[in-house]
Amino acid sequence: MTAVLEVRDVSVRFATDFGEVDAVDGASFEVREGEILGLVGESGSGKSVTATAILRLIRKPGRLAGGSIVLGGRDLARLDEEELQKIRGTEIAMISQTPRTALNPLITVGQQVARLFTLHAGLPRAEARRRAIEMLAMVGIPEPERRARQYAHQFSGGMCQRVMIAMALAASPRLLIADEPTTGLDVSTAARILDLLRELGARTGASILLITHDLGVVATTCQRVAVMHAGQVVEVAPVRSLFRHPAHPYTRALVRSIPRVDRASVMEPVPGSVPSLLNAPAGCRYAGRCPWVEDRCRREKPAMTAVAPEHFVACFAVEDGRAPAV
Amino acid sequence: MAFLAYFLRRLSLVIPTLIGVTVITFTLTYVLPGNPAVVKAGPLVSPEVVKELEKEMGLDQPAWVQYGRYISGVLHGDLGQSHSTGRPVLQDFRQRLPATLELTLASLLIALVLGIPLGVQSAVHRDTAIDHIGRIVGVAGVAMPTFWTGLLGLYVFFYMLGVAPPPLGRLGAGIEPPAAITGLYVVDSLLTANWTALGSALHQLMLPALTLGLSVMAPIARMVRSTMLEILESDYIKAAWAAGIPRRRVIYGDALANAMIPVVTILGIVFGFLMAGNAVVESVFAWPGIGNYAIASLMTKDSGPIQSFVLFVALLYVIVNFVIDILYGLIDPRIRLE
Amino acid sequence: MADIAIAPTSTALRLVWRRLRRNWVSAVALSLIVVTAVAAALAGWVAPYEPDATDAAAALQAPALHHWLGTDIYGRDLLSRIIHAGRVDLAVAFGATALALAIGCSIGVVAGLYRGLVDLAIMRCVDSIMAFPAFILAMAITAALGNSVGNVLIAIALTQIPNYLRLIRGEIFRIRELEYADAARVVGNPAWRIMFVHLLPNALPPIIVQATLAMGYALLTMAALSFIGLGIQPPQSEWGSMTAEGAQYIVTGEWWLFLFPGLAIVLMVLSFNLIGDSLRDFLDPRMRGVR
Numbered sequence: 001m002t003a004v005l006e007v008r009d010v011s012v013r014f015a016t017d018f019g020e021v022d023a024v025d026g027a028s029f030e031v032r033e034g035e036i037l038g039l040v041g042e043s044g045s046g047k048s049v050t051a052t053a054i055l056r057l058i059r060k061p062g063r064l065a066g067g068s069i070v071l072g073g074r075d076l077a078r079l080d081e082e083e084l085q086k087i088r089g090t091e092i093a094m095i096s097q098t099p100r101t102a103l104n105p106l107i108t109v110g111q112q113v114a115r116l117f118t119l120h121a122g123l124p125r126a127e128a129r130r131r132a133i134e135m136l137a138m139v140g141i142p143e144p145e146r147r148a149r150q151y152a153h154q155f156s157g158g159m160c161q162r163v164m165i166a167m168a169l170a171a172s173p174r175l176l177i178a179d180e181p182t183t184g185l186d187v188s189t190a191a192r193i194l195d196l197l198r199e200l201g202a203r204t205g206a207s208i209l210l211i212t213h214d215l216g217v218v219a220t221t222c223q224r225v226a227v228m229h230a231g232q233v234v235e236v237a238p239v240r241s242l243f244r245h246p247a248h249p250y251t252r253a254l255v256r257s258i259p260r261v262d263r264a265s266v267m268e269p270v271p272g273s274v275p276s277l278l279n280a281p282a283g284c285r286y287a288g289r290c291p292w293v294e295d296r297c298r299r300e301k302p303a304m305t306a307v308a309p310e311h312f313v314a315c316f317a318v319e320d321g322r323a324p325a326v
Numbered sequence: 327m328a329f330l331a332y333f334l335r336r337l338s339l340v341i342p343t344l345i346g347v348t349v350i351t352f353t354l355t356y357v358l359p360g361n362p363a364v365v366k367a368g369p370l371v372s373p374e375v376v377k378e379l380e381k382e383m384g385l386d387q388p389a390w391v392q393y394g395r396y397i398s399g400v401l402h403g404d405l406g407q408s409h410s411t412g413r414p415v416l417q418d419f420r421q422r423l424p425a426t427l428e429l430t431l432a433s434l435l436i437a438l439v440l441g442i443p444l445g446v447q448s449a450v451h452r453d454t455a456i457d458h459i460g461r462i463v464g465v466a467g468v469a470m471p472t473f474w475t476g477l478l479g480l481y482v483f484f485y486m487l488g489v490a491p492p493p494l495g496r497l498g499a500g501i502e503p504p505a506a507i508t509g510l511y512v513v514d515s516l517l518t519a520n521w522t523a524l525g526s527a528l529h530q531l532m533l534p535a536l537t538l539g540l541s542v543m544a545p546i547a548r549m550v551r552s553t554m555l556e557i558l559e560s561d562y563i564k565a566a567w568a569a570g571i572p573r574r575r576v577i578y579g580d581a582l583a584n585a586m587i588p589v590v591t592i593l594g595i596v597f598g599f600l601m602a603g604n605a606v607v608e609s610v611f612a613w614p615g616i617g618n619y620a621i622a623s624l625m626t627k628d629s630g631p632i633q634s635f636v637l638f639v640a641l642l643y644v645i646v647n648f649v650i651d652i653l654y655g656l657i658d659p660r661i662r663l664e
Numbered sequence: 665m666a667d668i669a670i671a672p673t674s675t676a677l678r679l680v681w682r683r684l685r686r687n688w689v690s691a692v693a694l695s696l697i698v699v700t701a702v703a704a705a706l707a708g709w710v711a712p713y714e715p716d717a718t719d720a721a722a723a724l725q726a727p728a729l730h731h732w733l734g735t736d737i738y739g740r741d742l743l744s745r746i747i748h749a750g751r752v753d754l755a756v757a758f759g760a761t762a763l764a765l766a767i768g769c770s771i772g773v774v775a776g777l778y779r780g781l782v783d784l785a786i787m788r789c790v791d792s793i794m795a796f797p798a799f800i801l802a803m804a805i806t807a808a809l810g811n812s813v814g815n816v817l818i819a820i821a822l823t824q825i826p827n828y829l830r831l832i833r834g835e836i837f838r839i840r841e842l843e844y845a846d847a848a849r850v851v852g853n854p855a856w857r858i859m860f861v862h863l864l865p866n867a868l869p870p871i872i873v874q875a876t877l878a879m880g881y882a883l884l885t886m887a888a889l890s891f892i893g894l895g896i897q898p899p900q901s902e903w904g905s906m907t908a909e910g911a912q913y914i915v916t917g918e919w920w921l922f923l924f925p926g927l928a929i930v931l932m933v934l935s936f937n938l939i940g941d942s943l944r945d946f947l948d949p950r951m952r953g954v955r
Contacts, residue, residue, distance in 0.1 A: 093568070
């Protein structure tokens with residue numbers, strides 16, 4: 001399968017009064033055509049920063065410190081602002097975790113969707129408006145004609161998210177980045193939004209990079225998943241493979257920490273806490289919390305190796321066989 | 327429907343304030359040392375006549391009755407007499423109001439035309455040279471007394487450079503005022519194509535309006551800056567960037583439009599500053615407005631004009647703020663539609 | 665076992681140095697105020713000449729070696745006059761602010777504690793007072809009370825009272841909210857004790873900031889009032905009235921007579937504002953929510 005987006009060795013740094021913070025360190029993964037890739041990790045693991053970096057929207061005091069972001073043969077890291085502007089919204093689009101506040105309060109919802117058609121597809125006003133209403137209907141907003149004339153504050157959270165999705169898909173992008181799209185939504189609304197994403201992805205052929213901290217969302221919605229810890233991508237695998245045979249110590253701890261309802265078990269939190277990213281340590285950032293840690297782990301950063309078809313891990317313990325197979 | 331409720335709620339707050347304002351103005355008049363009857367009658371009159379006058383003026387009545395008379399007087403347009411001009415205060419006001427109005431509007435225009443772009447650029451180019459200069463100018467500007475900047479302007483532009491006219495009023499010597507339609511010379515001369523009057527009116531208006539305008543420019547620029555900074559960090563602006571909307575559109579379209587709403591709210595306060603600064607600027611430039619009128623009567627201890635001026639300004643301030651509140655409700659769809 | 669990043673000592677020092685460098689402006693401003701206040705207080709010793717000493721031969725001299733800021737039409741040294749005049753300005757600015765603070769806070773506490781009708785009445789009065797642009801109100805009060813420096817002080821103070829009143833009242837209301845959620849009450853601490861334990865540290869910073877900025881404002885108002893002839897009676901001199909005197913000399917080109925008194929005002933107000941601003945930046949994040 002071809003890759004729509006190839007993220008290779010991307011690093012993002014932020015300058016602070018205390019020094020430089022390595023928010024993302026050498027992250028690598030790819031999003032394939034037509035798939036939904038989950039990007040999962042704790043708060044502060046660098047998931048959102050990665051998304052912002054892909055769109056080249058990192059602003060001072062942050063900067064893209066290295067790596068390549070290849071979309072359809074072009075490296076976004078090398079393009080200038082003018083070309084990037086043409087790509088945003090048309091080839092890549094993003095929806096955020098705060099749908100209500102992500103809509104302009106002063107313009108009607110219909111106008112916000114329509115102007116994207118005018119901007120990206122060059123459609124005249126009337127045509128753009130028609131397409132906007134079509135789009136609203138497609139994302140499941142009832143009475144789209146009437147709703148298009150309303151303002152953001154008159155929509156519920158779930159509705160706003162649907163509008164965001166409509167805006168994101170307006171120009172039929174090849175890649176949709178969904179940054180925690182269900183945070184702040186109640187469980188049933190969240191489920192419906194995820195269903196919508198899956199359906200629209202299949203219908204339009206767009207690939208989706210789904211960023212979340214919720215393993216449940218990953219399990220139900222994604223085909224493959226990349227796990228991030230403290231700014232590093234530590235494991236990439238098909239969903240089944242990840243849950244059945246988690247390889248990286250962090251992933252194992254994560255999977256183990258999911259509470260079970262089918263049998264009695266002890267709640268096992270992931271031990272330790274995320275290390276400071278300020279002047280971060282050189283090697284594997286899980287070293288401080290890992291039961292199989294070695295000296296080498298603290299000095300060198302492990303590279304991604306395959307432990308099974310399509311299943312990659314960055315861990316010396318797994319490589320050397322010190323970590324038992326699951 | 328919700329807007330009507332908003333309107334009525336605002337109205338219900340305004341009315342007690344208006345009443346309170348009249349109470350305060352009345353109290354100030356009441357507290358004045360000296361006997362108004364004596365002042366009116368003059369020094370050469372016998373005590374009996376003074377007593378008669380007191381009865382006539384209702385000065386022997388209890389306070390609240392006098393307040394009632396005061397209010398009814400105000401409502402009927404009776405603001406007392408000016409001892410210096412010998413005419414009813416109301417008449418003097420009407421004659422002088424257009425001058426003050428013209429100055430205030432011109433100053434507001436200058437403040438907005440200069441202040442808003444300054445604030446926007448400061449925000450967009452945050453922490454660069456432009457921003458720092460803008461902020462320094464703002465901070466320094468707020469510390470300068472309006473009378474001083476006016477005098478400075480006079481010295482530099484009139485005495486040194488000769489581009490500004492001597493502060494003799496609204497029109498240069500020998501120029502006839504244009505036909506009175508609005509009372510604003512600039513507008514009237516435009517409407518009647520009276521180019522000599524237009525040129526002279528603008529020339530005379532230039533320095534005082536600039537002085538007053540610059541004095542209120544700083545708070546406007548500062549407000550615009552901080553609002554823009556906030557808005558540029560907001561989710562919908564970030565979403566607009568991500569959606570590929572061109573930079574200029576995002577800043578000068580979406581962001582600015584949203585920034586204007588909080589700015590509208592401070593226009594009321596700005597108006598208050600303008601009214602306060604008006605009096606002083608009119609004094610410096612001998613501008614024949616109501617502020618100058620009030621200050622001149624201060625010197626002659628002519629109390630009628632002062633108290634009426636204060637009442638007028640306060641009432642106007644309250645009403646302007648009320649109108650701005652309502653306007654705000656109309657502009658912001660979040661308030662307009664429940 | 666939290667792995668919190670504690671900046672090593674060298675970084676902490678670097679931080680302090682950066683803060684200090686950013687705040688050199690406030691340091692300068694503070695020194696300026698102190699120097700001026702001391703100079704004004706010790707005017708008799710500091711001023712090079714007697715403020716009223718006339719010297720016909722030296723009349724209307726531009727700034728020069730003998731008279732740093734020039735002389736007026738009577739040959740009086742401008743610098744000395746400015747230093748002496750500073751007493752009135754700074755005294756009124758400080759006095760009016762202190763008076764407004766005292767009265768405003770007291771009434772504010774009453775409004776906050778009693779709530780209900782008392783609060784409603786007080787707030788309606790405050791609304792009415794704030795309906796007047798402050799300068800206009802000060803003008804009217806001075807005109808009503810009589811033309812003297814003392815009355816100007818009272819007038820300015822009256823226009824400033826609402827600010828402190830609302831600050832204290834706001835804080836009290838905020839603490840009331842906390843109080844109900846606060847376990848301390850359940851444990852048995854008397855309400856008024858909680859109030860004062862919480863009130864002072866939380867209300868003090870904004871009040872300090874407000875007072876500092878208000879002093880600059882009081883000075884401007886005082887100067888403007890005496891510029892138009894209120895409050896100051898000759899032979900008293902004050903920066904605003906001196907500027908007014910100097911105004912008539914603009915047409916004849918003696919620029920120093922209006923410029924320097926006004927400049928004194930600008931520098932003082934600027935200093936107050938700068939200190940107030942940096943106090944605000946400094947105190948706000950630290951003190952908010954600290955018990």
